[in-house]
Amino acid sequence: MASFLDLLAVSPDLLALGEPTHGESAFLQLRNEAFMSLTEHGYRSIAVESDRAAGLIADAFVQGVADVTLDNALAEGFSHGFGAAPANRDLLLRMREWNAGRPVTERLTFHGFDAPVELESAPSPRRHLNQVCHFLDLDRSAEIDDLIGDEALWNDTAAIWEPGRSVGRSTDAQRLRVLADDLVTELYLRAPWKSAGWQAAFVHATAAVALLRYHAAAAAPLAQEERFARLAAVRDALMAENLLAIRSAEAHRGPTLVFAHNTHLQRQQSMMTLASMQVSWAGAGAIVASLLGDRYAVIAGSLGASPALGIGPPAPATYEGRLQQDTSLPRYLPTSDIAAAEQRTHDYRYFPLDRTIIEHADAILHIPTGVDAAVLAERIVALPDVEQVVASEENGSPEAAWGDRFFFVGPDRRQPFATIVEHDVPGFDEAAQLDRPGVFRLNLDLGRAEFERRFGFPPKAFEEHRHEFDFARLDTLVPHPGYAQHGFAGIVMPGPQLLPEIDGLLAIAHGRAVDRRERAARRATQPEPEA
Structure with a gap:
């Protein structure tokens, strides 16, 4: 991460990290790693x-x-369905763990x-x-209900296409x-006596506005x-307003990392x-950059x-194709190198990347490929003498x-050296929550010695340490919740940045399987003792 920060001409107050699409977990997983690394450089908010x-x-959360559970935070704390992303679960948990025992001024905040x-x-x-009315002890619910009327009129998607159907004007x-x-004004008037909870009430007031x-914009009679x-x-103007408000609230605590689609940040x-x-x-990025100048920096994402998402490899002559000719690993690079x-x-x-995006960004994060079960399977079957069996109705x-x-x-089917599973x-074996989409x-079969080297205790002692692990966390090697006592470990959804480590672990597990086969072959060729 130090080299990542070295790509920036100055240290910004708002550091924006973009993704070129929604739905590719690799960007969220690298975002998590980036943010937790940035805490070492004074960042306290995302x-x-x-x-x-x-x-x-x-x-x-x-x-x-105490009364906000992780399930609450994921179901109600995100919009656009983003709470379903496994990497967002990890982000909240890692931030909460980091905050434990720290003073309020040093805690990480989520926005x-x-x-x-x-x-x-x-x-x-x-x-x-x-x-807002509840916070201000005002009873205006009847008035609000009367003015709003039927909720369906506000949610009518056809109104976006037909301004005459919009209630906005x-x-x-x-x-x-x-x-x-008026409620915003009232919040300010009462701030000296109601500071506790004021910020949250203000967020709701600005959301209403x-x-x-x-x-109102939807009701405008435009082409x-x-x-x-x-x-x-x-x-995006509303996004920019929120970013500036967040930055104002966080200014005394350190810089803020921003994560969104490139189109909102460029x-x-x-x-x-x-x-x-x-x-x-x-x-929003164009607006904020015009107001903050070099206090705003943006790293555009490339894939x-x-x-x-069903996106195949890029053609070699494209920006993306050239960026991954030298390496299969994610990397940050200066725009001058492109x-x-x-x-x-x-x-x-x-x-996709184009010249304009590159010229207006401070750096580029390029991810050559997302990683799914098929990508990992290709790496495994490329090892010598490996055979893959996919469980199905046909094979019982x-x-x-x-x-x-x-x-x-x-051909020996008694013990796999590696498996890729997608079901609880x-x-x-339910702790990894594999039934999530x-x-x-x-x-991986690491064996006793490697297992103990990795986790600090032998496989037979696993049950004494089970409580120490979050088996659903991504990008993290943990004991297998069901087969740890046999020397097995697992990684949920390893991101592309972990591929070198994955290759090393596969080499260990594959080597053990080769040794087993060779020992079995030697035993098979030994003459039977005479009666």
Whole structure:
């Protein structure tokens, strides 16, 4: 990470790390590693592309609030479905563990910085207005309910395409905007007497204002292309406002890492094709960069292949193709090292690198490939004499194991040296939570000596240490929850940065299997003792 920071001309207050697509876990896993490393350089906060008000719940878990569980934090503390990402689970847990025993001033904080909207829909501000009224001990719920009316009218996705159907410029919506603005004023008036919980109430108040602004933009009678550009711009303006507010709150505690899609973080104009329309707008990064100058830095994300998203390897002549010619590992590199190349074909899954992105970024993070079960299987079967068996109905495997992979040296099927599993085994192996979408675990036969070297205790002592491990954590070698006593260990969803370590572990497990085969062969050739 020190070399990563060395790529930046100055030390920023807001360091933005972008991803070129959503859904490739490798970016989130590397984000987690980056943030935890940045804590050694004074960073104490992270802001991610998720609803800011929802993020209050996730941060409550991070701060150790007893009545906020991890399940609550993931289900309610993220928007856009991002709580389902296994790497976000890891992020919250690692932050909470880091905070344990530290003073409040040194704790890590979690923020969302998005508005509570999607491009094509937005709820009413009812929940947020009621939260503020509750904090201020005001009973205005009947008035709020009367002005909002039917929630379905606010959530109507057709209203985004047909401004006449939007409630955003109705008389009641205008009155709600005045009400929300009055509540913001009231918060400031009462701040001297109600400082506890004030920040959270203010976040809800600004969320209500944001929703009303977005609905007003949706009701504007503009041509479609201009209309969607306006909606995208309003959302990013709200993001920028949140980022600046977060930065103001965190300024005395250290820099902030920001993580989101490249289009929200880049300095230049953002562009997107939507329903055959080319939409262009100033993203949050462009806004913040214009106001903070060199106190804002951005690292744009680049991706080679993603099995999870169905994105194949890039053509060699493209920017991405050239970036992965030298190495198969993720790397940060200065933009000055990237020569001109062809632009990769754009599709809805991936926003490719181009010259403009590179010229306006401070550095690039390139990930040659995401890692899924098939990618790991290819590495394993490339080892000498390895045979793979995939559990299926045809070979008599139990249904719960169908799709799991078992790797052997030669035809002997008594003991695999490695397995890749994608299912929990109820009552036996559930700790890794493998039934989460896209989650898998690589299991390896390390043997007693290597197991003890890695974990500090022999396999037979595992049960005494079981409580020390989070078996669902990604990128972490842990004892196998079911077969540790036999010298097995596992890694859930190892990211591409771990491939060299994976290769080393595979060499150990494969070597043990080869030794077993050779010993068996020697025994088979020894003459039987005479009677």
